[in-house]
Amino acid sequence: MTAPHNDTPEHRTALVTGGASGIGLAIARRLQKDGMRVAVLDLDRPQAREVAESHGLTFIGADLSRREDCRRAIDDTVAALGSLDVLVNNAGFQHIAPLAEFPEDTWDTMLHVMLTAPFLLSRYAWAHLTRSGQGRIINIASIHGHVASPFKSAYISAKHGLIGLTRTAALEAGEQGLTVNAICPGYVRTPLVTGQIKDQARTRGLNEADVEEKVMLEGAAIKRLLDPEDVAALASYVASTAAWGMTGAVLDLDLGWTAR
Template sequence: MTTTIALVTGGTSGIGLGIVRRLQQDGMTVAALDLDTDKNRQVAQEAGVLFIPANLAEREACKKAIEMVSTELGGLDVLVNNAGFQHISPIKDFPEDTWDTMLHVMLTAPFLLSRYGWDLLGRSGRGRIINIASVHGQVASPFKSAYISAKHGLIGFTRTAALEGAETGITVNAICPAYVRTPLVDKQLADQARTRNLPIEEVVSRVMLEPAAIKHLLEPEDVAALVSYVASRAAWGMTGSVLNLDLGWTAR
């Protein structure tokens, strides 16, 4: 039985690390892509996965990442586009270079990684592209214009790629979580408090969980469990789907 090879971007912390660990448990050979720092290298080493250093804001880095997976692991069956970051600011104050970088990391890079990895994913006849979008790929909130624009675009890309990939057995789906308890979310607390003029201790209840029916933050393992299913053979008939893991946010 051949080993399934997976690449997870943003794979050394938060949701990405949770996905890396779950796919390992599922028996996959996993590569974690992230920025080239000593901490990220150490996390990947401790997890026992191939570390791929890359800045996804750079076009050439996307191509080299796919080449490294192919060379080091011998192919690619599952691509999880998870990497991202947030900047919270009103549009009138939003830094132009930050906008450019965010769209490149969260929208252009998933396209490029899919494009460069397309033949590898199609070769096995069971390729999976799983895009970690967000509830903000379907609804909007103030002060997050670049993030929300990128995530809306990622859902559009998901649907288009699903139509194109079907003939070669590549399925493409998007997962849309609500707020997940990660270092990235922790870093948002002060920015959200500042832009909304709230005490920092009220941000989770009055901003992050206010639209949700279930008043608890998700954990990375919750997202990873859904990725595990979408990456499995059982999900062969699912493509072009937008899967909400949003605590009931969009049920209103």
């Protein structure tokens, strides 16, 4: 096993994909608070760059549906930070449609961003992550990595695949001190989910509180949406040197959803 080059957090570095908003931004800021130097990857848009820079985060502009951007993102991160110890694969998006009507190009893009890109980024970052002896890959999956819902075929397929990738990579990485784990949150109060709540309130004739409790949280034991900071707190531990013995784990943060 490779010996750690330095145990102090200020010498550790991280890349968080989808890091300019929602869960990704919360994780990036928490790792930064933990003492890491952090880069966030997002589509190269002025607003995303401004968000990153306003928090003192290094911005990496890339389109994860493009293979060449995945390789460049790792190269740019290492060039900017000098090393890479923690990779958080968080980027993703949602499209809801019946399988028989699901747009083929959207399917291709979603699978590339949420499954192929984590594979490519992990592959391209592997030498850097294993060099430190305390490397971490954290894949942000979902409760939909365990269970299915109608009209979300691409999202659910990607998240199921991401759990398989996590477990396989963990078995291959163990001897090199690199841990690979997945976090599976339930519904999190992000701009995407807030928009879904508003849409469902309008179409179902309910108020937004009822949509949360009776629709989105129907299967949950705790009737409350998670906040992005809740996911970030768990990611902080998984990224820490204290979590050296945890690998191949699928960590459910799902309000009791999958306990049924």
